Amino acid sequence: xxxxxxxxxxxxxxxxxxxxxxxxxKLNNSAVILYGDNGVGKSTLLRLAFHMLSPSNKNGHxxxxxxxxxxxxxxxxxxxxxxxxxxxxxQSENASLILDISYEERIIARWVRSPNQNEVRxxxxxxxxxYVREGVGYDGVIIESKKQQNxxxxxxxxxxxxxxxxxxxxxPITFILDADRRLDGDTISDPDDEVELxxxxxxxxxxxxxxxxxRSREIALSQAMNTATKWIARKAVQGxxxxxxNVHSTYVRILKQLGSSSNHSGTSLSDADxxxxxxxxVDIGKETFExxxxxxxxxxxxxxxxxxxxxxxxxxxxxxxELLKPYIESLDGRxxxxxxxxxxxxxxISTINGLLTDKEVxxxxxxGFLIVNKFGDELTPAQLSSGExxxxxxxxxxxxxxxxxxxxxxxxxxxxxxxxxxxxxxNSLLDITNEANIQFIFASHSLEIISQHRNRVAKLENxxx
Numbered sequence: 001x002x003x004x005x006x007x008x009x010x011x012x013x014x015x016x017x018x019x020x021x022x023x024x025x026k027l028n029n030s031a032v033i034l035y036g037d038n039g040v041g042k043s044t045l046l047r048l049a050f051h052m053l054s055p056s057n058k059n060g061h062x063x064x065x066x067x068x069x070x071x072x073x074x075x076x077x078x079x080x081x082x083x084x085x086x087x088x089x090x091q092s093e094n095a096s097l098i099l100d101i102s103y104e105e106r107i108i109a110r111w112v113r114s115p116n117q118n119e120v121r122x123x124x125x126x127x128x129x130x131y132v133r134e135g136v137g138y139d140g141v142i143i144e145s146k147k148q149q150n151x152x153x154x155x156x157x158x159x160x161x162x163x164x165x166x167x168x169x170x171x172p173i174t175f176i177l178d179a180d181r182r183l184d185g186d187t188i189s190d191p192d193d194e195v196e197l198x199x200x201x202x203x204x205x206x207x208x209x210x211x212x213x214x215r216s217r218e219i220a221l222s223q224a225m226n227t228a229t230k231w232i233a234r235k236a237v238q239g240x241x242x243x244x245x246n247v248h249s250t251y252v253r254i255l256k257q258l259g260s261s262s263n264h265s266g267t268s269l270s271d272a273d274x275x276x277x278x279x280x281x282v283d284i285g286k287e288t289f290e291x292x293x294x295x296x297x298x299x300x301x302x303x304x305x306x307x308x309x310x311x312x313x314x315x316x317x318x319x320x321x322e323l324l325k326p327y328i329e330s331l332d333g334r335x336x337x338x339x340x341x342x343x344x345x346x347x348x349i350s351t352i353n354g355l356l357t358d359k360e361v362x363x364x365x366x367x368g369f370l371i372v373n374k375f376g377d378e379l380t381p382a383q384l385s386s387g388e389x390x391x392x393x394x395x396x397x398x399x400x401x402x403x404x405x406x407x408x409x410x411x412x413x414x415x416x417x418x419x420x421x422x423x424x425x426x427n428s429l430l431d432i433t434n435e436a437n438i439q440f441i442f443a444s445h446s447l448e449i450i451s452q453h454r455n456r457v458a459k460l461e462n463x464x465x
Contacts, residue, residue, distance in 0.1 A: 004172045004405035005439040007078045009049055013071040014041045019463040024076075026458040030433075031426050031440040033453060036460035042443035043179060045460075046409045048073055049441070050176040052083055053407065055167040056186040057160075062113055066097050080104065081170045101166050110154055111163035172405035172439075175397060179411050181390045183220070183397065221381040221389050224396035229368035231400045232345055236296055236365060239337030274309055274321050280328050281306050287335055294345055295365035296338045300331070344432070348399055351428045355391060355421055359384075387416040398429060402436040414446035422448040426456070 009022040018041050026032070034042050048068060051061040052075055065073070065085055073085040082102040089095045094114075101109040175185035281302040292299040308320050345363060353360045359379060362370045371379040371392075381389060398408060408429075414422055426449065429440055444450065450457055 004077060004079050004170070005407060005437070006049070006053075006075060006441070008074075008076040009045070010074040011041075011045060011048065011070055011072070013069075013464075014044065014048075015069055017462070017464065018460075020045065020460050021463065022458055022460075027441075029456050030438070031430055031453070031456050032442070033426075033450060033457045034441065034443045034460060035445060035450060035457050038445065040460055040462070042445075042460060043411045044068060046176060046411050046441065046443050047178070049075060050174055050184075050409055052085060053167075053171045053174040054186050055164055055171060057164055059186060062097065062099070065099075066095070066113065077170065077172075079170060083167075083171075099163060101163065101170070107154060108157060109163045109166040110158045111160050112158065113160075172407050172437075173401060174407045174409070175401075176409040177390070177394055177411065177413075179415060181217075181386065181416055183390070183393055185397075188220075188223075188397070217386065217389050217393075218381040221384075221393050221396075224393045225369045225381075228396040228399050229363075231403075232341060232363070233365060235341040235344075236338055239296075239339075239341055271314065274317055277321050277324060277328065278306050278309050280332075281309075281324075284328065284331055284335070290346075291335070291338060291342055294342065294363050296342055296345075297335065344399070344402070347434075348395065348432050351432055352392065352395055355424070355428065356388065361392070387418070387421075390416055391421070395429075395432065398433060398438070401438055402433065405437040407439045407441065409441045409443075411443045412446075413442060414444060414449065419448055422446055423452055425449070426453055 006027055007024050008027060010020070012019045014020070020041070022034075034045065036042050048065065048070070051064045052073060054061045066087075069087070069090055070085075071087060075083045077083075080103055082100075084098075084100045084102070086098045086100075087095070088098065096112055096114045099111040099113060100107050173185065173187055175183060175188070177183045285300060285302040288297055288300040291297040305324060309317055309324070311317075312320075349361055349363060359371060359373045362372060364370070371381070371384065373379055381392075384392070394408075394410075401408070413425055417425060426440070426442070442449070
């Protein structure tokens with residue numbers, strides 16, 4: 001398995017009842033399905049892992065961990081790092097959550113989080129170490145001598161800031177699509193930030209909560225499609241820059257070829273060599289036609305070049321071939337720069353369109369993604385069903401996630417997926433993330449999904465009986 005993904009998960013006394021150990025053998029897969037009866041903690045286990053791996057200190061991740069009852073949560077990453085969370089005096093006045101990050105069995109960062117207490121700040125006053133709780137006057141100063149503090153071997157790595165910074169540096173980007181069909185993650189823009197939605201809430205239009213929810217979903221999908229468009233454009237530009245170097249040197253090679261040809265009365269090219277060159281021209285014409293669908297390059301009609309190589313004496317054809325060889329090599333170099341993004345984009349488009357009915361997604365570099373019906377009319381995100389919106393939203397973020405180690409947690413996908421989608425959703429996601437450092441963890445009890453992927457099922461078995 002690739003680095004920085006989840007190797008194992010262990011939770012003890014979840015809700016005071018369940019202890020689960022999902023070891024390396026159960027999670028050693030690019031897609032894992034957590035299976036268990038209703039009410040045994042599948043969804044909660046996903047949320048715990050999501051909050052544990054998410055470093056943002058503004059999205060309530062640590063608060064969520066503090067509010068869910070368990071004794072111990074332990075997540076081991078394939079990089080060798082281990083994250084643990086341990087409750088002490090759960091939901092009591094002295095409650096605290098001890099968060100540790102370890103590497104090679106050595107704690108490298110710790111945060112003791114006490115929800116009912118303010119953060120403690122370390123200050124030196126007159127050579128004395130003083131610990132002050134934020135928001136508390138000096139009447140509430142906690143004074144401990146240097147000598148006393150030296151007794152705590154973990155004092156130097158016990159820090160909220162150190163913990164968060166370390167967490168950011170070692171964890172994959174993590175997303176969760178929960179049962180209310182909202183895709184959440186630290187890197188996802190909040191639809192509430194959109195001016196239009198904030199104005200709607202402030203002015204009371206639309207008035208119904210359901211309208212706000214629908215509009216929020218539409219904005220989220222628009223944001224996801226824009227993000228995916230920018231990602232593809234960036235990849236295309238990178239590929240074009242690679243190809244530009246090859247084009248730049250084309251004329252140099254042609255001039256050298258002219259000089260070389262003029263110094264030799266004969267030619268070393270045979271009819272078979274010329275035929276291979278003609279085949280290359282045909283292949284380039286076909287490839288540029290496909291790439292032009294997405295405006296990744298212009299279509300190049302190679303017919304005239306092929307005709308030149310098909311008429312006249314062998315010596316004339318050979319001379320033409322000698323001059324064309326550097327040009328063809330240059331074109332191939334330029335196409336190689338966008339070949340990889342074309343394959344990814346084409347697989348993405350074909351996969352999405354295989355899931356949709358009476359509509360399809362198109363892409364052009366100048367316009368981005370378009371959704372059209374079977375009559376060719378352009379559709380807005382609002383004209384898609386809620387299931388289609390969530391499907392496209394998920395796939396857009398999965399596409400963009402190819403660049404970095406990422407984990408997608410999907411809770412009960414069967415809620416918004418019809419039978420057809422349930423049968424192919426996992427393979428579809430794996431197809432568009434082929435060779436990427438991405439892991440999928442599902443929580444499901446759908447027989448359609450489980451029967452198709454028995455080798456990916458990790459059954460939740462309670463060690464407490």
